[in-house]
Every structure is written in C-alpha cells, then in structure tokens.
Amino acid sequence: MSLLYEYSGNLHVHTPYSDGEAYHAEIAQAALLAGLDFIIVTDHNVLVQGVEGYYSSGDSADRRHVLLLTGEEIHDRMRLPQVNHLLVYGTGRELAACAADPQALINAVNAANGLCFLAHPHDTPLERFSEPAIPWEDWQVRGFTGLEIWNYMSSVKQVINEGTFWQALRAAFRPEEVVIAPNPLTLAKWDALLSAGERVVGIGNSDAHGTVVRRGLIKHTIFPYDFLFSCVNTHILSAQPLNGDWQHDKAIIYKALRQGHAYIGYDLLGSTRQFRFSAHGQHGTAIMGDSLKLGSGVTLQALAGARSHIKLIRHGKVVAEAVDRENLTYTAQQGGAYRVEVWRIFKGKPRAWILSNPIYLEDATYRVASSL
C-alpha cells in the first residue's frame, strides 16, 4: 500500500458565538498544546466566517501550526426539547435557516457539497440538573455522511446521569476515570445501518465548551479545551500530505472524512497514531472507508501500535479477536462491513482506545451505497 499521511483533529467545539468560553485563537492554542493538526469549530446555528486558517504557537524555537476550520452544529431551536443536532462542514455558507426539517437540511448540505454527521445520537438527560437529553430522533433521514460515534462530553453526561453520586463527582473532575467507551446504542445503530448496506462514516469528538463553574468570585474550568483535545479525536489518512496552504489542506481533510479514511482515537490512553486497518484481495487493496470486491476471500489486517485487545466486528458480531497483541489478521469469506475496535487497560479498567471506520467487502449478498 502506498504511504499514507496521518493527521489528528477534533471536529466539535464551541466558542462564545454560541455557548463556549474561548474564542478561536485561544482554541487554536489549546489544540496546539494537545498536539492536534486541525480543529473544526462548530457553534450552534452560526457559521463563523473569516477565522479559518493556520494558527501558530508563540515559541519561535519550536513553532508549530494547527489548521482551524469552521463548520456549525445546526438544530431547530423552536423544537422542544432541542433534539437532532447536526454537525455540518464544508458548505461555505450558512444553512441554519433549514433547521426545521432535518431531511431538507441534509439535502441542502449535500447540494452545497458539504458533509454532515448526526451529533451525540443517543445523548442521555442530566436529571440531576433537569437538563433534557438531546439525542437524534428523526431516524428516517437519509443522505447524511455519518454518525458522531463518540462524543466525549456526552459520555461524561451519561456517567453523571447513571452513576452514583461519587461517580458523578469524579465525572466532573476526573472524567478519564469513569469514561469507558462510546454509547453502546450508537455502536448498535451504526452496525445496523452498515449491515443494511448504508455507507456511514464514524467520527469521535470532544464537544468542548470550556465549561466554567462559578461560585461567587471563584471561577473554575472543569472541562478545559486542551484536556478534551487530548481525549477522543478523529484521525484522518490521506495519500496526499498537507502543504501549509489552508484551502488546499481543508480540501484534503474534508475529502478524507467524506471517504471514511479515518478512525476514532481515545488518545489520552496512549497515542493512537500509527493505527492501520487494511484489506488485501484478488481485486486490490483497501483502507478504512473503502469498498472492495470479496472474490475468493480478502485478508483483513489491523495494526494497533501497542499490545491491546483487538476485535474485528461484522454487523455487530465479533468475528475475530486478538488479546494482548499488536495486530490481528483475518481472512474474510463473507461479504459485509468490517470494523475494528481496540481496547486497552487504563486506570485498572478495559476501555475503548481505537474505533476504525469499516471496510465494505462486497459480494452477491452485500452491496454498499456509493459515496455521496
């Protein structure tokens, strides 16, 4: 396989243009601190223009750069509770006016050559604080690019809601001790859509707001941006490198996301860079997000980069696994969408570390929709 360039980013972040605490330049610095290559700011129902481009760290001896892009998170403010949050990227224009009809909104995104992902699709309520859940509800929609498989703040919210008082307190101050994996309902939904032949790209994000708690004169940030940018991220793979021209690089990032040449990494548990999932068969090779004809069989290979528990999953069922190994090889004889989960122990508990996008193996019984 040809050389692939890898870049990590976070695609769901808020500023004071909606309900976040820090503006774009400060968010870029937090992304640099966390070692990200790109960051996409998605304020609620507003596409902030004029801030996209490369931002640099201040230190000239070790100057680094991060690409900041803007999309938006659109939902119908008139609907209560305010469900159906849609992450929208690459449209180049404001589409919040289409929010009332989720299918019309998705159609408008596609007409504008953009991408869209259903955000925190199985979000839970915060009953302790009387906050309703904001899941995706209108599942009849078609034509979306994918699902936000892992939303870190939604995972924290789930622990606060379902855990004991002490777990809830730990979730607020040491979320990494209580967050285990994406919501199983979202993974089950993903597997169901994949098994039905839908092409669905998975992404993972922070949903960082820089949440501040105020008690009188004391102001405390409980989920700082730089911390959240070191947690769940989306890594993209590209045959073409970024070259420092932000418009060129923006196109590369959106192309990789559209193709599903990407995986979700919980980088706090250990860097997930270097993870690879590929397929080799008589009809060629493929990487995450691609489809390939099954023919007489296809060899799937996952390289985790560290000893871990690697699971190969087809339509919700584990078809092969490797325990305490760095890689897994499997010969598929059946068509279908195959994806990889890598789990590792962190603070005494097995936790999801990497979630790949699927490789679609097509035969007489399994066909996948063409990409948009």
Ligand SMILES: [Zn+2]
């Ligand atoms: Zn949201």
Ligand SMILES: [Zn+2]
């Ligand atoms: Zn959000």
